[in-house]
Amino acid sequence: MAAPRIKLDKKEAKKGDIVEVKALVAHVMESGQRKNAKGEIIPRKILNKFTCTVAGKEVFSADFEPAIAANPYIQFKFRATESGPVVLTWVDDDGSKIVGEDKITVS
Amino acid sequence: MTLMINRRQALAVGAGAVVLAGGFSVPAFAKNDSAELIEKFTGGKKPADGKIKLDLPEIAENGNTVPMTVSVESPMTEQSYVQEVLIVTDENPRAGVATFHFTPQSGVAEANVRIRLAQTQNVVAIAKMNDGSLFTTSKQVKVTIGGCGG
Numbered sequence: 624m625a626a627p628r629i630k631l632d633k634k635e636a637k638k639g640d641i642v643e644v645k646a647l648v649a650h651v652m653e654s655g656q657r658k659n660a661k662g663e664i665i666p667r668k669i670l671n672k673f674t675c676t677v678a679g680k681e682v683f684s685a686d687f688e689p690a691i692a693a694n695p696y697i698q699f700k701f702r703a704t705e706s707g708p709v710v711l712t713w714v715d716d717d718g719s720k721i722v723g724e725d726k727i728t729v730s
Numbered sequence: 731m732t733l734m735i736n737r738r739q740a741l742a743v744g745a746g747a748v749v750l751a752g753g754f755s756v757p758a759f760a761k762n763d764s765a766e767l768i769e770k771f772t773g774g775k776k777p778a779d780g781k782i783k784l785d786l787p788e789i790a791e792n793g794n795t796v797p798m799t800v801s802v803e804s805p806m807t808e809q810s811y812v813q814e815v816l817i818v819t820d821e822n823p824r825a826g827v828a829t830f831h832f833t834p835q836s837g838v839a840e841a842n843v844r845i846r847l848a849q850t851q852n853v854v855a856i857a858k859m860n861d862g863s864l865f866t867t868s869k870q871v872k873v874t875i876g877g878c879g880g
Contacts, residue, residue, distance in 0.1 A: 641837045654846070656823050682835040685843075688826035690819060692795040692844040699830075702806070702837030 625649045627723035629711060635728045636703035644675065645698045646711050648721055654689035670721070672714040673697060677727065678707025703729045764818045764825035764854070771816045771829075771856060777864035782815070782857045784869045793847040793873040800830070801840040802857045802865065812839035814858045821851035848876045 627648035636642055648670070655667025667689060674684040682701040695713075706729045713721040785799035802812045811834045817827040830841045839857070847853075854868040 677835070680835060682833055683841070684831040685841065686829040686831075687843075688828060689824060690822055690827040690846045692846050696842075696844050698799075698842035700836060700838040700840055702835055704835065 627711060627713070627721060629709075629723045629725045631709065631725055631727060634726075635730065638703060638705075638729055640703045640729075641700050642703050642727060643698065643700050644709065644711075645696070646723065647694065647696045648713055648723070649694050650713070650715075650721075652689070652691060652693040652695060656689065668716050670695060670713040670715055672712075674712045674714075675699070675701070676708075676710045676712075677701055677703075678705045703727060705729055761821055762819075762823060762825040764820045767816065767818050767825050768854070768856065771814075771858070772864055775862075775864055777856050777866035779866065781865040782855055782867045784853060784855050784867050786853055786869050786871050788870075789872045789874065790847060791874045793849070793876045795844045796847050796871060796873075797842065798827075798845050798853065799840065799842040800855050801838070804839050804859065806832070806834055806837055806839060808834050811836070811860050812857050813860050815839070815841070816856045816858075817845075818854050819845075819847065819851055820854065822846070822848045827853070847871055847873045849873050 627646055630645045632643040650670050651668060653665055653668040657665050659665055669687060669689055671687050675682055683699045706727060709725045709727055711723045781803045783801050790796040800815055800817065802815060804810060804812045812832045815830045818825040819827055827845050828843060832839045850872045852868045852870050856864055856866045858864055
């Protein structure tokens, strides 16, 4: 699986600045509604949970349903308080995880 | 026709309004589980209008991927912040779209994702603040090509 693409609008921030995160991950997000050529339902397989931690603290998370488009894109913001890794985690229906990381330097 | 408009308005302003309009928390004519999801999220409380904004295209040519931004006015401090935002649709086979969980460290209560819409319908967003107050908004999106396959 291709690594997720993550972009922070700034790498260095002053304490209290708002940092915008954009992330894109390759995933089929199979809805569980579609049928194959034989008329059988294709089983659901989506990323159902997204979490972002900054310097070890959770700042934002989301629960996804099948109504999230394939190759899910997410954009959100956080307030810079301390330097550290920005870790983005997506959890698949099968329990596997896709993890991407960037970092923020706060002065 | 009058009934139709009532139903749409009722769904648009959330389960609370349904209680007012019909005396039932789950309307019998609901096509999917949106009323149930809203009821579960709000605990039966009626959300107020305002503070929350949904940004969606008026017409989506392709329902497979419709950009959606939800934002809520809030200082996002430890004393006052947005806890959760629920997004549901009223005509998708399954109503749920996403639930966003914010923290005071979010700084701004705003998220953008791309969603699937099976047909022309309303998208409803409800925000829950840390003090338990609820705010809602909805927006209709006209979909040219549906996005749930099949």
